[in-house]
Amino acid sequence: xxxxxxxxxxxxNYWPQIVRGLRDTIxxxxxxxxxxxxxxxxxxxxxxxxRGLVRFATQSYISLFIGTPLIVFLFLLYYGLPxxxxxxSPFVIAVLGFTLNxxxxxARYLTIAYKGLDQxxxxxxxxxxxxxxxxxxxxxxxQSLRMSVPALTNQAIQxxxxxxxxxxxxxIEFFAQMQEVASRTFLFFKTYLFTAFVYLLLVSVVVLAAxxxxxxxxxxxxx
Amino acid sequence: MALLEVKNLVKSYxxxxxxxxxxxxxxxxxxxxVMGPSGCGKSTLLRxxxxxxxxxxxxxxxxxxxxxxxxxxxxxxxSRIGFVFQNFALYRHMSVLDNVALALRRLKKxxxxxxxxxxxxxxxxxxMAEKRDAYPAALSGGQSQRVAIARAxxxxxxxxxxxxxxxxxxxxxxxxxxxxxxxxxxxxxxxLCVTHDLNLARHISDRVVFxxxxxxxxxxxxxxxxxxxxxxxxxxFFGGED
Numbered sequence: 001x002x003x004x005x006x007x008x009x010x011x012x013n014y015w016p017q018i019v020r021g022l023r024d025t026i027x028x029x030x031x032x033x034x035x036x037x038x039x040x041x042x043x044x045x046x047x048x049x050x051r052g053l054v055r056f057a058t059q060s061y062i063s064l065f066i067g068t069p070l071i072v073f074l075f076l077l078y079y080g081l082p083x084x085x086x087x088x089s090p091f092v093i094a095v096l097g098f099t100l101n102x103x104x105x106x107a108r109y110l111t112i113a114y115k116g117l118d119q120x121x122x123x124x125x126x127x128x129x130x131x132x133x134x135x136x137x138x139x140x141x142x143q144s145l146r147m148s149v150p151a152l153t154n155q156a157i158q159x160x161x162x163x164x165x166x167x168x169x170x171x172i173e174f175f176a177q178m179q180e181v182a183s184r185t186f187l188f189f190k191t192y193l194f195t196a197f198v199y200l201l202l203v204s205v206v207v208l209a210a211x212x213x214x215x216x217x218x219x220x221x222x223x
Numbered sequence: 224m225a226l227l228e229v230k231n232l233v234k235s236y237x238x239x240x241x242x243x244x245x246x247x248x249x250x251x252x253x254x255x256x257v258m259g260p261s262g263c264g265k266s267t268l269l270r271x272x273x274x275x276x277x278x279x280x281x282x283x284x285x286x287x288x289x290x291x292x293x294x295x296x297x298x299x300x301x302s303r304i305g306f307v308f309q310n311f312a313l314y315r316h317m318s319v320l321d322n323v324a325l326a327l328r329r330l331k332k333x334x335x336x337x338x339x340x341x342x343x344x345x346x347x348x349x350x351m352a353e354k355r356d357a358y359p360a361a362l363s364g365g366q367s368q369r370v371a372i373a374r375a376x377x378x379x380x381x382x383x384x385x386x387x388x389x390x391x392x393x394x395x396x397x398x399x400x401x402x403x404x405x406x407x408x409x410x411x412x413x414x415l416c417v418t419h420d421l422n423l424a425r426h427i428s429d430r431v432v433f434x435x436x437x438x439x440x441x442x443x444x445x446x447x448x449x450x451x452x453x454x455x456x457x458x459x460f461f462g463g464e465d
Contacts, residue, residue: 118310118312118315120308120309120310120312121312121313121314121315123275123308123312124306124308124312125314126275126301127273127275127301127304127306127308128301128302128306128325128326128330128374128378129298129299129300129301129302129326129330129378130298130326130329130330131298134329138314138325138329139314139316142316143315143316146316219315219316219358219360220358220360220361221315221358221359221360221361222315222360
């Protein structure tokens with residue numbers, strides 16, 4: 001496959017490298033979006049626990065990860081863990097660090113949506129005889145998730161953009177590959193313009209998909 | 224033996240007794256209304272009876288079983304009591320049919336088709352079958368209340384609890400819902416209804432338990448209560464209606 005835009009033709013020789021980088025960026029972004037969503041739902045469930053101690057621990061976790069830069073935790077895991085005799089691959093560390101961070105943000109979005117739910121619905125489910133877990137699974141989670149689609153998709157977009165920082169822990173994804181292309185060709189302007197263009201394209205795909213999901217999951221009469 | 228027997232029920236928040244030794248009985252097939260001024264503990268009473276709120280002391284015998292016993296299966300108890308809420312509390316992310324079928328599927332473990340057939344029967348009884356695919360946001364207050372009642376009846380409860388079933392409705396809807404509950408009353412459905420709507424009380428109940436400041440102030444037929452002479456508590460509540 002060739003790049004036919006004349007402006008970017010100089011980059012054509014590096015196409016395999018660019019595609020490899022793109023593949024790794026997509027792999028990381030998709031992975032952390034999925035693990036961050038699952039983690040976020042789990043943290044959200046714990047945030048509603050009837051036990052005060054569990055709620056306190058969960059809120060502390062959310063505050064910790066929202067209140068500190070992600071890169072600190074990536075460095076902690078990448079450079080710090082080997083001190084304890086644990087060495088993980090850059091990909092595993094990226095997934096781990098992002099999942100911890102994204103789960104906290106997603107849990108926060110879901111908690112905000114939860115505050116907008118009609119508490120009488122939850123009480124009526126309890127009155128019907130549903131367990132706390134069933135109320136969560138059948139009422140709280142579906143409604144909170146559907147109310148949070150815009151925030152959750154913003155997070156997915158953020159994940160694509162933020163994934164570029166993992167070059168700092170030696171995970172060679174799209175941005176890292178483009179840095180190498182730029183330093184080999186000295187075509188800094190073209191290379192980084194192309195890089196920005198590709199990120200925009202990726203984000204646009206997510207935005208379009210998100211709109212479809214939003215329409216499909218909207219609760220009739222409410223959104 | 225009465226279906227429901229409440230003995231000396233107390234519910235305290237801090238040092239405030241919201242319910243202060245309430246006792247009454249509800250026979251099978253009987254319809255009883257609990258009335259009283261705002262804050263007298265009416266809604267708390269209903270919620271203590273199915274343990275949505277934990278009673279502080281006293282006994283609640285339902286079908287011969289002490290509901291306050293720590294070993295009681297609270298979820299099984301609740302599934303035998305239909306509870307219709309003031310604001311209907313329909314699950315707004317589900318269609319009308321799913322609202323009614325949900326507990327049949329998840330609690331009674333009926334297969335989907337069977338649960339939906341059963342749900343549809345109750346919706347037909349409430350004249351709401353044609354709205355089976357509608358979502359709660361598209362329903363009027365009266366229609367929502369019909370679905371809420373269908374949802375409660377679908378589980379074949381021993382008793383139906385109503386918590387202020389008309390207070391969220393406009394006057395036309397109120398008439399519709401009063402007629403509906405009156406029909407259940409005439410069908411001998413056992414009903415315990417908390418309300419301050421005198422008209423509703425007249426149409427759906429045999430007797431009224433009148434609560435005042437957490438205690439049973441009087442229990443009588445509604446016309447007898449209204450005929451009481453110079454009773455300041457009753458007079459103030461009914462505002463001179465008769």
